[in-house]
Amino acid sequence: MSSEKVTLKKTKKMDGLGWIEWLRGLSNVLQEMFFQRVMASHLHNPFPLPPLNHLTCIVTGSTSGIGSETARQLAEAGAHVVMAVRNTRAGHELIQQWQTKWSASGKGLPLNIQVMELDLLSLDSVVRFSNAWNARLAPLHVLINNAGMFAMGGAQRFSKDGYEQHLQVNHLAPALLSLLLLPSLIRASQSRIINVNSVIHYLGFVDPNDLNLVAGKRKFSSLRGYSSSKLAQVMFNNVLFKKLPLETGISVVCLSPGVVQTNVTRDLPRLIQDIYSALPYFIYSPQEGCRSSLFSATASQIPNYCEKLKTNHKSVCAYISQNCQPTNPSEEARNIETSNKVWEKTIELIGLPLDAVEMLIEGEEVQCRYGI
Template sequence: MATKRKQKKKEGLGWIEWLRGWMYLIYEMLFQRISASHLHNPLPLPPGLNDLTCIVTGSTSGIGRETARQLAEAGAHVIMAVRNTKAAHQLILDWQNQWSLSGGGLALPLNIEVMELDLLSLDSVARFAQAWNARLGPLHVLINNAGIFSIGEPQKFSKDGYEEHMQVNHLAPALLSVLLLPSLIRGSPSRIINVNSVMHYVGFVDTEDMNVVSGKRKFTSLVGYSSSKLAQVMFSSVLHKRLPAESGICVLCASPGIVQTNVARDLPKIVQAAYHLVPYFMFNAQEGSRSALFAATDPQVPEYCELLKADEWPVCAYLSQDCRPTNPSEEAHNLETSFQVWEKTLEMVGLPSDAVERLLEGEEVLCRYGAHRE
């Protein structure tokens, strides 16, 4: 019996892991403002960002909007990669007017542009990457910020056939990160920043059931969201290992903390009430953007990533909401599952298993989606 038990495949978090995850979440909720009290708001960014080119996904609302605006005001060239291009153009007009009125207009206008990207379509992701790579210019920072948490809603699938949380929060950013490697190599030293979530601490990934349709686990939006965020950490950790130090590309995950953004509109009434009762504990979008901005601009980040690589640490760099390194969940350290997530993800997004190695060698890699769709 003992032998059989050892061989049995893990089908979820153990109750101790589950309880530890929830304790961490509650602690984060109650004490995040105290632990981040040393940070200024907005976060002061280092000088010399004028030469930086940054792509920020989902930058028309919430954390992404703050991230894009602050990078642009610090002088960076920002590409808003968004589904709603009209809203993005309107934001740029508003920001430019505010910038001029505040006295910043004495300098050059904000250097922002808009490109269409719909993470619910892997075709759109592949086309975006192809259009950007075709410029043959450098990319210094990719911030995979866009995400969804459809709280309380029934299970939905993209037109590509994947559960929406898994596609938007993990599969599409993973595809984008790999396909943009040629531009990130040109921009080296460069960074891939994945805006993650403390919710990954209660996540579990079954690589044989990424869509949560087998019936082994009951689907809830919490299951969909937390597992997609854990998958993102696991994939990032393997990508971190696959990129040699000489490539000059860092891979990081950053938790914004527990932030009061548009997601609150989808919450059940009782949870919305709790949201309104504890505004002191919640971060606003500007506070929530600090960890991603720090990950994207702090000069010590590459050194930290290299240190982890040299020590063969099992997970990628993970920054907490207080802009300090922290440890992802116990399950995120499961290397066997991480490599399974890596292989399954590449298969699902239509890339060959050796895509990263070939792109690093300067070879062309065909994706099942986008212009090269078969």
């Protein structure tokens, strides 16, 4: 084959997903949208939780939607919950409402829940949050990277750190948070990093040399920004999962919550929002949409499942479907070569040394370019 042909083929691939892969991805998205309720008919709602008094959990983005339900239900099961949110006032108001209802129900002691500030649009804020948390020298059992954004139909916007906002909120900031909290996660004998991902990652395509979508090879759309950020999240976690030795006891999971009625649709035109909310049979309530998060955070089989993936030398982290079943992420998400490149690029963008994980596992201090 001539070198010209090779270049042409590569360019085509770098331009994005082929039509066939894209249509296959779309069929997965539609299947989730229209058949999720049938597929999850075996699940109870609310998801039954055992007593969780032994767990400390951080839930990011817990002021609305899936995150708020997740935080409330974990706290009602006895866990110590930290709501990591950018709008701390909204967080405090929610806690007040939940405490009032909880004490009126006479079910037990007040909920053990608190608020800490975390704005994922600022990597400085992520470092500040992690430093404050690690300074407690307490074990962290579950980190739920739930916060996310989908500015549907919006123009391309950048954070003050210079990164495309979907990329930063949905991938870079949670990646930095997961790594910086490793010392606290290691302190718990068994812990979990749970990433609320999306079936829409099937429509994503990541060019590791253009994570920020500025090279102009592909025109920006909010769907492209969102789907690519969710795909990058799976790829990054594939490598994180491999890098964490079994002895750390840390499980890494990505999951799909399903298609859920939340504030995620707030940027849609009114008419489409009305159509969306007129589909209650198909769309989950937040209580239904948080089941795969609660399952991933608490089910006893998760550590064994992750261990099995590791000992079988599988190179992808666990992926849990909206109906709480282990499943495979998209074919593109399982591309090991691209996953490694996404890892390296991500580490560079979040300002950490390439051997940050190894250093943190050894108990060494790691300098981040942010938060100084």
